Amino acid sequence: MDFLQNHIEALIFCTPSPIKLSDLKACLSEMFNADVPEEDIVGAIQRLEEKFQTDEFSFQLFKAAGGYQFLTKPAYQASIGIMLKQQSKKRLSTSAMETLSIIAYKQPISKTEIENIRGVNCDYAVQKLLDKGLVEITGKGETIGRPMLYGTTLKFMEYFGINDLVELPVPKDFAGEVNSIGENPELKDPDAQT
Numbered sequence: 528m529d530f531l532q533n534h535i536e537a538l539i540f541c542t543p544s545p546i547k548l549s550d551l552k553a554c555l556s557e558m559f560n561a562d563v564p565e566e567d568i569v570g571a572i573q574r575l576e577e578k579f580q581t582d583e584f585s586f587q588l589f590k591a592a593g594g595y596q597f598l599t600k601p602a603y604q605a606s607i608g609i610m611l612k613q614q615s616k617k618r619l620s621t622s623a624m625e626t627l628s629i630i631a632y633k634q635p636i637s638k639t640e641i642e643n644i645r646g647v648n649c650d651y652a653v654q655k656l657l658d659k660g661l662v663e664i665t666g667k668g669e670t671i672g673r674p675m676l677y678g679t680t681l682k683f684m685e686y687f688g689i690n691d692l693v694e695l696p697v698p699k700d701f702a703g704e705v706n707s708i709g710e711n712p713e714l715k716d717p718d719a720q721t
Contacts, residue, residue, distance in 0.1 A: 529571065529574065531555070531563070531567060531568070531571050532571040532574055532575060534555060534558070535551060535555070535568065535571045535572060535575065536575055538551060538554060538555075539551075539575075539588065539595050539596060539597060540597055542596065544592070544594070544596065545589075545590075545591045545592045545593065545594025545595055545596040546594045546595055546596065547593055547594040548565065548568060548569070548572075548594070548595075550594070551568055551595075552565055552568055555568065572588070572595060575588050576588045579597070584600075585599055585600060585602075585603050586598060586599045586600060587600055619655075619659075620652070620655075622645075622647075622649070622651075622652045623652045623655050623656060625645060625652075626641060626645065626649050626652035626653060626656060627652075627656055627661060627662065627679075627683070629641050629644050629645065630656070630662050630677050630678065630679060631679050631683070631692070631695060632695065634665070634676075634677065634678035634679060635665045635666060635668075635676035635677065635678045636676060636677055636678075637668050637670070637674035637675065637676055637677070638650070638653055638674065638675070638677070639674060641653070641677075653677065656677075659682075660680055660682045661679065661680060661682055661683045661686060662677050662678065662679055662680060662683065663677070663678060663679075663680050664676065664677060665677060665678040679692070
C-alpha cells in the first residue's frame with residue numbers, strides 16, 4: 528500500500544479546483560510533521576495518473592491550471608449531461624420558492640391565504656411543491672369550504688439542510704440598513720409632538 532499516494536489521491540479528490548504541487552507539499556508536510564520531498568509527490572502523482580488511465584475507472588487525473596484534479600473521462604460525457612439536465616429540472620422557480628417560503632413560515636396555511644400574501648394565483652407552484660415532496664396536505668381548515676392546509680415535509684428540511692423548523696432564518700436575520708433619506712421622523716413615532 529502506497530501511503531503517500533493514498534493521501535495525495537484523497538487531497539486531489541476533495542478539492543473542487545486543481546490543487547497545485549506546492550499546496551500538496553505544504554499540506555503533506557504539515558500532516559506528517561516532516562518535509563515531504565517534491566520528487567516523492569511527483570512520483571506518487573505519476574502512479575495515480577497510470578492507475579486511473581485504465582478502463583476500470585470512469586475518471587482520471589488531469590493536470591489543469593497548474594494543478595491536479597480528477598475529471599470524468601470524455602466517454603461518460605453523455606450520461607453526465609443527462610444527469611445535469613435532470614438535476615436542473617429539480618431546481619425551484621422563483622414563484623415556487625416564494626410559495627414554499629410562505630408555507631414554511633405560516634404553516635399550516637390554505638392556498639387562499641398563500642394567494643392573499645403573494646397577490647397571484649399559486650395553483651401551479653403548490654402543485655409543483657407537492658410533486659417534489661417538499662410540501663404536503665396537513666389537514667382541512669375550519670373556515671367556510673374547509674380548504675386544504677399545507678405544510679412542509681421532512682424532505683423540505685433535508686433539501687435545505689435543517690433539522691427543525693426553528694432553524695429557519697427569522698426576519699431579523701434579513702434586516703439590513705434602512706435608508707433614512709426622505710423619512711419624516713414625525714411619521715415614524717405616532718406619539719411625536721408637532
